Amino acid sequence: MTDTRWLSVPAPAKLNLMLHITGRRPDGYHNLQTLFQFLDYGDTLHFRRRDDNELTLVPAIDGVPFEDNLIIRAARLLQQRAGKTCGADIRLDKTLPMGGGLGGGSSDAATTLLALNELWQLQLSPDELATLGLTLGADVPVFVRGAAAFAEGVGEQLTAVPELPEPWYLVVCPQVHVNTGKIFSHEGLTRDTAPINIRTALRQGGRNDCQQVVTVLYPEIGNALNLLNKLSPAKMTGTGACIFSSFGSEAEAIRVSDQLPAEYVAFVAKGVNQSPAHRVLFRPS
Numbered sequence: 001m002t003d004t005r006w007l008s009v010p011a012p013a014k015l016n017l018m019l020h021i022t023g024r025r026p027d028g029y030h031n032l033q034t035l036f037q038f039l040d041y042g043d044t045l046h047f048r049r050r051d052d053n054e055l056t057l058v059p060a061i062d063g064v065p066f067e068d069n070l071i072i073r074a075a076r077l078l079q080q081r082a083g084k085t086c087g088a089d090i091r092l093d094k095t096l097p098m099g100g101g102l103g104g105g106s107s108d109a110a111t112t113l114l115a116l117n118e119l120w121q122l123q124l125s126p127d128e129l130a131t132l133g134l135t136l137g138a139d140v141p142v143f144v145r146g147a148a149a150f151a152e153g154v155g156e157q158l159t160a161v162p163e164l165p166e167p168w169y170l171v172v173c174p175q176v177h178v179n180t181g182k183i184f185s186h187e188g189l190t191r192d193t194a195p196i197n198i199r200t201a202l203r204q205g206g207r208n209d210c211q212q213v214v215t216v217l218y219p220e221i222g223n224a225l226n227l228l229n230k231l232s233p234a235k236m237t238g239t240g241a242c243i244f245s246s247f248g249s250e251a252e253a254i255r256v257s258d259q260l261p262a263e264y265v266a267f268v269a270k271g272v273n274q275s276p277a278h279r280v281l282f283r284p285s
């Protein structure tokens with residue numbers, strides 16, 4: 001018999017507060033230095049345990065086949081490790097734009113790993129889940145760990161930075177889908193930024209090395225940056241398309257949001273150093 005209770009868990013967005021590319025590895029991947037912070041905003045996933053080995057997911061994402069969906073890929077990785085019957089019905093409330101640099105797919109995958117590990121009582125450790133997650137994408141481990149972090153390597157070497165301020169952000173989402181692989185393979189990409197230490201990153205922030213190439217390839221993003229910069233200092237997250245500005249209060253962020261042209265898609269959200277997924281799953285009892 002199928003369990004009738006649903007476990008609802010957020011899959012938050014992330015921002016890259018800075019993103020430096022410090023080199024290219026022999027396998028073609030790039031070494032980065034980045035500061036990840038979560039937003040109290042994102043997708044929500046609902047999980048219900050089944051007594052067979054089936055996985056279901058509704059709704060489907062247009063253009064993403066079932067077995068390619070990062071939610072299903074994450075669940076399959078756990079099924080392979082389980083050694084027992086494990087199935088689930090999964091519902092997805094998708095809020096985050098795809099290819100927006102907000103890490104929606106990676107966050108969905110991490111929430112699936114964390115939630116099904118609980119629901120199926122697999123008792124995999126955070127290290128094991130982060131290692132599994134890395135096989136799905138470079139951003140998955142930070143969502144699995146659930147702590148704002150300075151990341152190095154391809155994003156998997158994480159040092160928690162609980163001292164980051166937690167401002168309000170205005171996030172503007174130009175309606176274009178940026179292909180991460182295309183940005184990293186572009187010949188004009190800055191790939192030789194000198195490494196800095198965490199203290200410097202926290203004190204000075206930094207730039208986004210992908211921004212220049214992205215704004216050439218996707219002029220809509222450059223236009224949005226120019227416009228938001230007139231109202232408040234703005235930067236791109238990840239490989240775009242979304243851009244953001246930080247504010248001391250929600251009211252200030254909303255005031256600037258209200259000045260944007262009506263056709264702009266934007267939202268206001270609080271930066272948080274603990275993932276909302278962890279807040280729900282590992283609530284102190």
Ligand SMILES: C[C@@](CO)(OP(=O)(O)O)[C@H](O)COP(=O)(O)OP(=O)(O)OC[C@H]1O[C@@H](n2ccc(N)nc2=O)[C@H](O)[C@@H]1O
Pocket residue numbers: 016028029030031032034100101102103106136137138139140153154155180181182184185237238239240
């Ligand atoms: C650069 C970041 C910063 O957060 O950008 P966003 O994707 O979030 O915008 C991420 O690390 C992206 O991670 P993710 O989106 O999971 O990328 P992946 O699927 O692992 O990689 C997509 C492609 O980008 C290139 N790639 C990605 C990450 C990296 N450090 N070096 C690379 O060269 C590779 O060609 C890879 O095939």
Ligand SMILES: Nc1ncnc2c1ncn2[C@@H]1O[C@H](COP(=O)(O)OP(=O)(O)O)[C@@H](O)[C@H]1O
Pocket residue numbers: 061064068069070071096097098099100101102103104105106108109238240241
């Ligand atoms: N559950 C999912 N949510 C979003 N994207 C997914 C998902 N599963 C697979 N994908 C694929 O991953 C790509 C990157 O999506 P996403 O992680 O949202 O972008 P970004 O890393 O730029 O924030 C999408 O274009 C889509 O093809």
